[in-house]
Amino acid sequence: MQSSSLSHRELQILSLISHGQPYxxxxxxxxxxxxxxxxxLRNIYRKMGVPNNAAAVAxxxxxxxxx
Numbered sequence: 001m002q003s004s005s006l007s008h009r010e011l012q013i014l015s016l017i018s019h020g021q022p023y024x025x026x027x028x029x030x031x032x033x034x035x036x037x038x039x040x041l042r043n044i045y046r047k048m049g050v051p052n053n054a055a056a057v058a059x060x061x062x063x064x065x066x067x
Contacts, residue, residue, distance in 0.1 A: 006044065006065070009040060010047075013037060013041065014044055014056060014057070014060055014065070017041070017057060018060070023037045023038065041053070044056050048060075
């Protein structure tokens with residue numbers, strides 16, 4: 001998978017998750033609802049083929065999606 005498979009917003013949310021931000025803070029920071037954060041995360045998991053935040057961050061770090 002390449003980072004180009006993720007949208008700009010998905011990359012932004014993945015980065016914030018990797019820095020330990022809770023969903024509520026991410027929603028506030030991005031000007032979206034917590035439900036929208038959860039929807040973006042489900043899309044990230046599907047695209048990466050992973051089950052949760054920790055696996056998504058690990059995948060992104062291993063594959064150079066996050067620095």
